[in-house]
Amino acid sequence: MTTTLGRPKFDFSKFPEGGLLAVIVVLGLLLAIFGGSVQLPKFQIGPDGKRERAMVTNAAGQQVPAFETVNKFFNARTLVQIAKDTSFFAIMAVGMTIVIITGGIDLSVGAIYALASVSGALILSPYGPSGGGTATVLGVVTTIGVGALLGFLNGAMITAFNVHPFIITLGTMAIYRGIAFVQTNGQSIGGFPDGFRAFVRWEWLPDLSMVPLVVMLLVTIAGGIFLAQTAIGRKVYAVGGNEVASRYSGIRVGWVKILAYTLTGLAAGIAAVLSLGYYGAGSSGDGQGYELNVIAAAVVGGASLIGGKGTALGALLGAVILQMISNGLVILNIPQNYSQIVIGLVVIAAVLLDQFNAVMAKRRLLVRTSAIKKEVASAAESAASSTK
Amino acid sequence: MAFLSVEHISKTFPGVKALDDVSVEFEKGTIHALMGENGAGKSTLGKIIAGVYTPDKGVIKLDGQEVKPTDPRIAQELGLAIVHQELAFCPNMTVAENLMLGSMPAKAGFVNWNKLRDRAKSLLLEIGSDIDPDTPLAQLTTGQEQMVQIASCVGTNAKMIIFDEPTSSLSTRESEHLFELMERLKERGVTMAYVSHRMDEIFRICDTITVLRDGKFVATEAIASTNRGRVIRQMVGHEVLTERPKYLDLQPGEEILRVENLTSTGKFQNVSFNVHRGEIVGMAGLVGAGRSETATAIFGLDRNAKGDIYIKGKKMSIGNVNEAMRRQIGFLPEDRKRAGLVLGMSISDNVSLPHIDHFSPLGFVDRKREMIEIEKLTKRLRVKAPSLDSITAGLSGGNQQKVALAKWLARTCDLLIVDEPTRGVDVGAKAEIYHLLDEVACQGVAILMISSELPEVMNLSRRILVLREGFLTGEVVRENFSQEALLHLMA
Numbered sequence: 001m002t003t004t005l006g007r008p009k010f011d012f013s014k015f016p017e018g019g020l021l022a023v024i025v026v027l028g029l030l031l032a033i034f035g036g037s038v039q040l041p042k043f044q045i046g047p048d049g050k051r052e053r054a055m056v057t058n059a060a061g062q063q064v065p066a067f068e069t070v071n072k073f074f075n076a077r078t079l080v081q082i083a084k085d086t087s088f089f090a091i092m093a094v095g096m097t098i099v100i101i102t103g104g105i106d107l108s109v110g111a112i113y114a115l116a117s118v119s120g121a122l123i124l125s126p127y128g129p130s131g132g133g134t135a136t137v138l139g140v141v142t143t144i145g146v147g148a149l150l151g152f153l154n155g156a157m158i159t160a161f162n163v164h165p166f167i168i169t170l171g172t173m174a175i176y177r178g179i180a181f182v183q184t185n186g187q188s189i190g191g192f193p194d195g196f197r198a199f200v201r202w203e204w205l206p207d208l209s210m211v212p213l214v215v216m217l218l219v220t221i222a223g224g225i226f227l228a229q230t231a232i233g234r235k236v237y238a239v240g241g242n243e244v245a246s247r248y249s250g251i252r253v254g255w256v257k258i259l260a261y262t263l264t265g266l267a268a269g270i271a272a273v274l275s276l277g278y279y280g281a282g283s284s285g286d287g288q289g290y291e292l293n294v295i296a297a298a299v300v301g302g303a304s305l306i307g308g309k310g311t312a313l314g315a316l317l318g319a320v321i322l323q324m325i326s327n328g329l330v331i332l333n334i335p336q337n338y339s340q341i342v343i344g345l346v347v348i349a350a351v352l353l354d355q356f357n358a359v360m361a362k363r364r365l366l367v368r369t370s371a372i373k374k375e376v377a378s379a380a381e382s383a384a385s386s387t388k
Numbered sequence: 389m390a391f392l393s394v395e396h397i398s399k400t401f402p403g404v405k406a407l408d409d410v411s412v413e414f415e416k417g418t419i420h421a422l423m424g425e426n427g428a429g430k431s432t433l434g435k436i437i438a439g440v441y442t443p444d445k446g447v448i449k450l451d452g453q454e455v456k457p458t459d460p461r462i463a464q465e466l467g468l469a470i471v472h473q474e475l476a477f478c479p480n481m482t483v484a485e486n487l488m489l490g491s492m493p494a495k496a497g498f499v500n501w502n503k504l505r506d507r508a509k510s511l512l513l514e515i516g517s518d519i520d521p522d523t524p525l526a527q528l529t530t531g532q533e534q535m536v537q538i539a540s541c542v543g544t545n546a547k548m549i550i551f552d553e554p555t556s557s558l559s560t561r562e563s564e565h566l567f568e569l570m571e572r573l574k575e576r577g578v579t580m581a582y583v584s585h586r587m588d589e590i591f592r593i594c595d596t597i598t599v600l601r602d603g604k605f606v607a608t609e610a611i612a613s614t615n616r617g618r619v620i621r622q623m624v625g626h627e628v629l630t631e632r633p634k635y636l637d638l639q640p641g642e643e644i645l646r647v648e649n650l651t652s653t654g655k656f657q658n659v660s661f662n663v664h665r666g667e668i669v670g671m672a673g674l675v676g677a678g679r680s681e682t683a684t685a686i687f688g689l690d691r692n693a694k695g696d697i698y699i700k701g702k703k704m705s706i707g708n709v710n711e712a713m714r715r716q717i718g719f720l721p722e723d724r725k726r727a728g729l730v731l732g733m734s735i736s737d738n739v740s741l742p743h744i745d746h747f748s749p750l751g752f753v754d755r756k757r758e759m760i761e762i763e764k765l766t767k768r769l770r771v772k773a774p775s776l777d778s779i780t781a782g783l784s785g786g787n788q789q790k791v792a793l794a795k796w797l798a799r800t801c802d803l804l805i806v807d808e809p810t811r812g813v814d815v816g817a818k819a820e821i822y823h824l825l826d827e828v829a830c831q832g833v834a835i836l837m838i839s840s841e842l843p844e845v846m847n848l849s850r851r852i853l854v855l856r857e858g859f860l861t862g863e864v865v866r867e868n869f870s871q872e873a874l875l876h877l878m879a
Contacts, residue, residue: 230748250712
């Protein structure tokens with residue numbers, strides 16, 4: 001008798017993002033409960049179809065602006081605000097996760113974001129506010145293209161020189177930002193086509209800016225499909241899990257790595273497009289220090305710096321958690337200065353939790369394996385005794 | 389009275405009982421074999437004596453006195469040392485520095501380099517080794533590293549040394565050297581425990597044998613009063629048959645692989661041979677003779693190789709793995725943990741790795757088809773694991789090896805190169821792998837098998853190629869197989 005190898009069934013313990021979702025729910029509840037409420041100006045759509053302040057008549061018979069009392073955290077405006085703030089980091093964290101899965105790291109994402117943004121700005125700016133669709137397309141393609149190209153250069157150098165990605169991207173972090181500075185003389189470049197800005201800033205309801213949110217979700221879905229469903233995605237995990245074994249399995253390790261860095265650059269380019277449209281300007285100082293937030297989001301999201309582990313959804317949720325904490329401190333009236341300390345602690349706590357989880361998973365596996373071993377041994381024994 | 393005795397030792401690791409109420413007595417100045425399948429608990433027992441692990445229950449008595457070697461340092465002070473595979477040294481430091489790591493001769497905090505070198509040299513001489521103490525450890529062969537470990541044990545005045553599978557990556561010559569050294573240590577009254585899978589060695593050098601199974605004590609017997617069949621029965625409960633492979637009764641087919649004057653500087657020179665469909669060709673030689681290197685070059689992983697490789701009569705370019713795989717070559721590498729498997733990935737992901745593009749029309753993995761094919765394969769190979777989703781790191785050596793082999797059986801291949809297919813695998817899995825290779829050969833695959841175990845190559849091969857120091861020194865056909873003939877060509 002042999003133990004049959006069943007095909008895998010769905011098992012909740014194999015859904016690693018479950019823990020992150022739980023953390024988000026708990027954080028949300030805490031913020032909703034302890035954040036208290038706030039009075040916000042009330043708006044309404046006037047008879048002319050425009051948005052205007054709602055008025056009420058007070059005791060003295062005067063018309064005064066109306067206010068509404070809402071939960072400080074749990075209201076549409078705050079939630080969308082958090083989502084928008086998250087989107088820049090989350091988009092880059094999805095790319096970063098791919099690189100981290102290969103066992104690498106990209107310290108230059110912030111600089112790629114800046115140089116891509118400046119390059120796009122230099123294309124868009126000459127068209128001015130009256131620029132049309134061609135200008136917009138050209139600007140968007142340039143921004144994303146420059147991001148991807150810079151990522152490709154990272155990957156190509158890492159592969160060709162066989163130098164640790166930490167070193168290469170530490171170098172390109174300075175180089176890329178330096179080029180952005182030289183290009184712009186440190187000036188902020190603005191004055192983009194109105195159509196472009198209006199598109200990125202499009203609001204579904206007043207103050208509910210949805211485009212960054214939607215782009216973030218699309219990037220996460222694309223990243224998730226890439227990693228989990230495609231052959232190249234599988235190779236990404238294999239390269240990070242064991243580079244030598246991957247080579248012995250015929251995987252072109254160098255190209256997989258180059259692709260990973262290119263995709264991270266591409267993600268930084270997409271984030272740069274959103275920032276250009278949303279804030280209306282690009283400068284060489286954009287995204288200063290973003291690399292650390294992005295790496296933190298990926299790590300909180302379950303990516304292992306040793307390689308071989310991580311998911312796109314995890315990256316998104318990791319970014320959401322960090323942003324919720326950062327915004328949450330404001331909601332709780334804790335001085336913003338503390339946010340760095342808290343975020344640092346969260347990163348360490350997340351990694352510790354992950355390690356604990358890995359130990360538990362190993363324990364579960366050992367229990368199952370030893371059960372099988374016993375079964376096999378007893379089968380062997382009974383076979384032996386029957387032949388005697 | 390025994391020199392060292394362990395009494396009623398139990399040790400549990402998360403989820404698995406590694407040792408369950410085990411008692412063994414080690415007599416002074418003897419070599420005592422610890423045998424058992426993978427996971428039987430023999431290594432765990434060795435590590436408990438050497439203070440690497442602390443037992444949950446039970447006592448250890450040294451000369452009748454209870455001792456508690458709770459960490460390797462305390463064990464060392466008690467004279468209990470271990471020589472094992474995983475290096476306990478710093479690879480970037482020299483041999484001398486490593487040997488003196490615990491007791492650097494120093495004055496006012498500064499190392500006395502001359503004294504350090506002299507002491508290291510005299511230690512190495514004591515065990516009859518001519519290793520230069522100034523060599524960085526990373527430059528030594530595995531065998532030399534082991535010599536350094538032994539020198540270190542002697543240096544700390546070890547009275548008992550545990551050898552944990554010391555020969556599994558040694559060449560025959562290095563093993564011989566090790567055995568001589570063990571004999572000398574024995575004469576000096578050192579007690580030794582010898583953990584190994586290799587029956588030949590145990591029956592040659594050991595005095596006593598203790599068999600463990602599934603963490604439980606089975607028997608302790610004098611070597612003189614037992615035999616292999618009995619030991620194997622004690623280990624697995626059934627006897628492993630070494631029957632004649634069936635493929636030998638079939639006619640080999642056309643030539644699949646022809647290698648002409650294959651050379652890679654510093655590794656092997658002018659190697660020429662061929663392998664036909666439906667036969668197993670063995671490749672014997674000492675470690676460093678260039679066997680694995682030749683195999684690696686045929687599989688396209690050596691860009692510096694020169695010469696000609698023909699697959700089914702058509703020339704293949706050198707140094708291109710992907711072409712080798714397109715030409716239906718499969719390669720089971722020597723070191724499954726380093727090169728054979730991605731240990732952090734599941735069984736199914738590992739098996740499909742070389743063929744992932746094949747399973748992915750349009751770039752998207754067809755999970756369903758992948759699973760169906762892999763399930764068929766793992767059933768045929770009798771891989772024992774909770775599910776196809778199990779991470780390979782948690783499997784036993786034998787099951788890991790089956791998964792590594794399955795990678796190349798997932799699709800038809802014309803040539804299968806297997807490098808040490810049964811290394812570190814328990815007896816039961818070994819027999820299964822032999823059957824499998826035979827079966828695959830019967831199906832018309834050409835197999836090139838590298839192995840350091842002569843009985844293994846001699847039993848399975850139709851012809852044996854022998855390499856020595858990078859040169860092909862001979863080819864022996866089955867009628868002429870004998871240990872003497874092969875050893876003569878090897879050394």
